[in-house]
Amino acid sequence: MSNPKKPHVTVMRSQLSRARGLGSGQAGVGHWWAERASAVALVPLSGWFVIQVFRLAGASQPEVAKWGARPLNTTMMLSLVILTFYHTQLGLQVIIDDYVHGKAHLPAGLLMKGIVFLLGLFGTVSVLKLALAGSSRGRIAAG
């Protein structure tokens, strides 16, 4: 006779089977390396940006637009924006891997990546708008 108070056992899989699980996902190196490489690249880019912000302190709107239209500044700004949001996405994925388990894991990652992608795209479009609008003096005066 089975004991009615005895809890129903749902997992009898061996510990070794659980430890081996589904084997190795053959991934992780790329993510790990991209996280570090983008972090290192962001150090000089962020430093450059801070210096530029101080240099532009008190500048008028046309002056800032002129600064933003220079190809070097546009390149640096785009690098900064794209790498920042790329790195953000890599880092947030780690947090989701750590703290969100089960069925919520995949949708949480997709939602996060969608939001970060849109924010990054918004930043990119803003830099491009500054860059392209700055080349047309007439519009600046009108705007």
Added chain:
Amino acid sequence: MVEFRLPKNSTVGKGRIFTAAPGATNVKNFRIYRWSPDDDKNPVVDTYEIDLDKIGPMVLDALIHIKNDVDSTLTFRRSCREGICGSCAMNIAGENTLACLKPIRDIEGDIAIYPLPHMPVIKDLVPDLDGAYAQLRSIDPWLKSDTLPPPDSERRQSIEERAELDGMWECILCFCCSTSCPSYWWNGDRYLGPATLLAAYRWIADSRDEHAGDRLDALEDPLKLYACRTIMNCTQTCPKGLNPAKAIGRIKELQLERKA
């Protein structure tokens, strides 16, 4: 999922107080986690007032004194009492360590003793390490070589090759490191944990082993290996003074090296 609060049946209550004998002058309080599977009660913390003049210098001496002379129901693992078997690994004053190597005088105030964190508890200070042992088994912690050893001697290693294993062969598998690691707490079902990864690197680094590539293949996983966030609790807590974080870092370096 991360558990920020203990489940209802795990919240720890107040336990009994075992007062020291009258006349004891050098008394220290040991507050010890108690839980038994035999009743449906929640865990409690019992307080034992111990006369330090009557016992040896280590925390394990106090535990053995309690079991022999005060409360024989207290359950814990111990064997060698000299830091080589790893049985008496537990959380003492907030730090995972071996009771036999932890001097009582190093701890100020009351001494809180709990089982290794975030493992199922079998009873009192005895954690269930079956999962951790199975993870160790899963990395094949033995020499794998297709070249036959010389018929008349052992497999040879240079002095330099042998030196590569220093800092790893000393691991006694007490799992103080793995159970101190937040990544292991949150993802212990897939993350192998520092103890097992140290063992894995011990065989990757062994010049006599011929399966480093297979071993790296088996570890190349977002959680098995890369759930390590270099928190470094493992290295800080290791009662043998080893550096599992460094071994994990080496595995990550090798994973990158073989990609380029």
